[in-house]
Amino acid sequence: MDYEKLYITGEWIPGASGTFIDVENPATREIFARVPAGNAEDVDKAAKAAHAAFPAWAAKTLDERIALMEKFLEIFRSQEDGLIDITIKELGSPWAFTKGSQVEYQYVRTRSYIDLAPTVPMVEKMAESTTYREPVGVVGCITPWNYPLGQVIQKIIPALLMGNTIILKPSQHTPLSAYWLVDAFEKAGFPKGVFNLVTGRGGEVGNALSSHPLVDMISFTGSTKGGVTVSKHALESVKRISLELGGKSPYVILKAEDHDYNKPIHLCFNTIFLNSGQTCTAFSRLLIPESEKETIEKQLVEIAKEYTVGDPEDHNVKLGPVSSRAQYDKITSYIKKGVEEGATLLYGEVPKDLGETGGYYIHPVIFTDVKNSMTIAQDEIFGPVLCVITYKDIDDAVAIANDVRYGLNAGVYGPKQEAIAVAHRIQSGNVYINDSPRDTAAPFGGYKESGIGREGGVYGMIEFTQQKALFDTCKE
Incomplete structure (x- = not known):
């Protein structure tokens, strides 16, 4: 795979700047690839x-x-081994x-x-009109590294699928897997110009995409700060905007009569520890009954020992390095900061200063x-750091859960009907209620500073359409 070209108009071409961005393996700190440092000229093309x-x-x-x-999809599936390998190298996430x-x-x-x-x-008949959904046009997609x-x-x-054409700017830190997707689109026979790849830095390529007059919509996933910046540029030409931003998600454990919290603790840990906590939906605030504090803390410490850290190539390791210095x-x-603020380190330690070698x-x-x-x-740490907060009663738990500027994800574990009532x-x-699985057909997106719009399922496809009403009931 040649990572030193951009993909525009169905061709692999050099970047206009002639300069490159290094890609580092966070497990070894080795520079093992580079991609073009795209610029406004590339975005214009x-x-x-x-x-x-x-x-x-x-x-x-549509057919x-x-x-x-x-x-x-057939070609995408055939790439599995290569995609696993390149993702481990560029991100550091463990094999499993x-x-x-x-x-x-x-x-x-x-x-x-x-x-x-x-x-x-796509077509809805009204009393005196017909409403059609049409593609928005050229969509600039700006994606994160996690x-x-x-x-x-x-x-x-x-x-x-909804009929739009694409310009993708992947993260400068993890851009390589996107090249495999381009390869699959090309081999599948997608028409030239329908899918384009421009790598580069957010401040250059992202801003150029957001400002370009021929780009009709920006779909951005990343930090809230980054989303605000992109939105300001996009609104200068009144583009459509879809934002999937940060989170500081609460996970509320309701009191269990048997005092066994093994299952909800595992569910919480799987979100905040796997991928080294670099997940926007991670349950980073664990809310527990004040009366169960000592019991739950003992179980937290024991279960945390299962989450091993090491070489991401090891099939048994659960956490690899974080993505970068x-x-x-x-x-x-x-x-x-947590230690300074007076929180107690129940498990783990303050990381030591990095030496000259070794991963992050x-x-x-x-x-x-x-x-x-x-x-x-309050802040999205985006690492394997869990905050345990006690609550007095359900009203207190709900107040704490909502007392944050984000509203992306949450979970409640306990008797089903009581948990549903809290979730509302x-x-x-x-x-998420108890151990309910994720549903790819459900809409995904946040309240408050966690974003605008939805991804996933039918709602995620509607996001890339715009409505036109035809008033077609007049008499001839």
């Missing part, structure tokens, strides 16, 4: 290509677009997690979009005696 390709692509029937997407969540789950997502596409209400395949699939598959330093500073490894950390007003309870009171776009 891609925008013109996507704009030119749009009319013919939008004119294709024609689905047929091409079926070919893409990479295989299941980073790669195989993306086949499930793609399949879900293909199957649901025919059910999208799920380098998943975050791309969530955008490009529904957008393409910047992430390592940021997470370390928050752990230090941070072991799981559990803080207890956390007040929800503390910085570590939490201000969040998604709430």
